[in-house]
């Protein structure tokens with residue numbers, strides 16, 4: 172058993188030193204924060220289950236990004252390159268998959284990304300999971316559905332110029348969605364509205380895509396404008412990672428860019444949390460509003476209720492981070508690992 176433990180510790184160290192800090196979308200940090208915030212927007216009847224499984228939901232918020240390495244079909248589910256569909260893509264694109272595929276061909280849609288249809292597909296799967304009262308599926312599809320909704324809130328996930336590479340602004344993707352939230356989260360107002368029932372989820376997700384896409388010219392222009400106050404040396408830094416050097420924006424540039432963007436990033440994060448909660452809630456209602464407390468392995472404790480109350484209070488006051496109540500990657504991993512290392516089996 173001792174050997175097993177040593178092996179586990181070595182595996183853990185390997186994980187810590189090789190795990191990416193940010194992923195393909197919202198960064199791992201952003202997805203996880205949004206996932207946690209969404210739970211606070213749910214009605215109490217749903218929170219009993221979602222809060223009990225909060226660590227799992229937060230941890231698996233990035234599973235679709237992790238799948239991209241293994242599954243070539245995964246990548247297009249995270250974006251839609253709207254400019255590929257002509258001058259007025261939002262007016263011309265049919266919302267329903269069949270109509271859109273008839274107009275542009277399924278292959279073309281796959282090539283330029285399918286995020287809105289992926290959201291609708293998973294909305295159906297989660298609704299069915301609620302009908303079946305199938306706990307594993309509820310948790311699995313809640314996490315996956317949330318991920319794609321959150322991706323659709325990132326402006327650069329709706330553009331052919333997804334990394335600023337077509338306009339000489341390469342690296343803008345991870346600056347906007349990873350570095351800025353990581354650097355500035357404590358200053359963000361992330362209190363969103365309670366979950367709403369979505370009468371027309373298809374229209375809702377297309378509205379999300381539209382709201383993201385209209386921000387693209389603005390975030391590109393602001394980068395150009397802020398760049399005027401920087402030289403190449405003060406704007407970029409070169410970092411070594413896995414034997415490869417990468418040019419990324421400096422902290423000083425990120426600070427100036429964030430200031431110039433105003434509340435753009437926090438607004439999209441807040442909207443993403445609210446829509447995540449609303450989609451979960453809508454699936455639950457459409458899935459027959461099953462009693463979720465009956466799916467708990469053990470009854471809810473007073474301590475759990477108190478903990479949730481405390482977190483919600485901090486969320487409303489904007490002090491989650493300050494009070495160390497955010498289940499970010501490091502904290503969850505360490506909690507899970509302590510449990511894992513001390514368990515008898517590998």
Ligand SMILES: [Zn+2]
Pocket residue numbers: 195196235236249318322
């Ligand atoms: Zn993604």
